[in-house]
Amino acid sequence: KAGVTQTPRYLIKTRGQQVTLSCSPISGHRSVSWYQQTPGQGLQFLFEYFSETQRNKGNFPGRFSGRQFSNSRSEMNVSTLELGDSALYLCASSLAPPLAGGLGADTQYFGPGTRLTVL
Amino acid sequence: AQSVAQPEDQVNVAEGNPLTVKCTYSVSGNPYLFWYVQYPNRGLQFLLKYITGDNLVKGSYGFEAEFNKSQTSFHLKKPSALVSDSALYFCAVRDLGSGTYKYIFGTGTRLKVLA
Secondary structure, X not given: OOOOEEEOOEEEEXXXXXXXXXXXXXXXXXEEEEEEEEOOOEEEEEEEEEOOEEEEEOOOOOOEEEEEOOOOOEEEEEOOOOHHHOEEEEEEEEOOXXXXXXXXXXXXXXXXXXXXXXX | OOEEEOOOOEEEEEOXXXXXXXXXEEOXXXXXXXXXXXXXXXXXXXXXXXXXXXXXXXOHHHOXXXXXXXXXXXXXXXXXXXXXXXXXXXXXXXXXXXXXXXXXXXXXXXXXXXX
16 A cells, blocks of 8 residues: 655745645545654644544644645645745644544554755 | 643664653643554554553553653563664643643654664
């Protein structure tokens, strides 16, 4: 079974630009979460989607947005990029969120990440 | 508020020796607890989880973790470390009592196994 795929793997942008990252979950998984990983802040939760609905949101500004499509693929968008947005963006998929799919259904499986560099 | 603490930034251990990577948590309800490992330039790989039942959980690559409710800990252990175990390890918790069920990750512990 193919794992979680993320595209692109590497991206270089300049301040003020916007960027869209894509995530394809494991086949059959309907829940997708996004995380930002930086050396200083560690792993920070961005948002979680299930059945095209945002179920959870982390403490990030409105410049960060996401969506999920009917085939469970997800995209996240960052507008008006800042230098501090440089990070590894990780996508994770699971069968379902907690309690919606039974015990353990929400184990998350991560993609390789998209490395975003903002110059 | 939910939180996860990994008190050690780095753990060094000699190959063949037992290893422990520490994790403590704070949640309002019953926790789901997870360990993940990250190798350089890779995403996180799932190692093991505790949801309910036996406090000793066995996972991938010979790792295990013990859930201790009274100490609110979920330490990762392996009886005999390998050089290839060198990586960044993350503990995570889902708080089922919070209503949001967000995943909260620790800051990570870098494990270095010395040959």
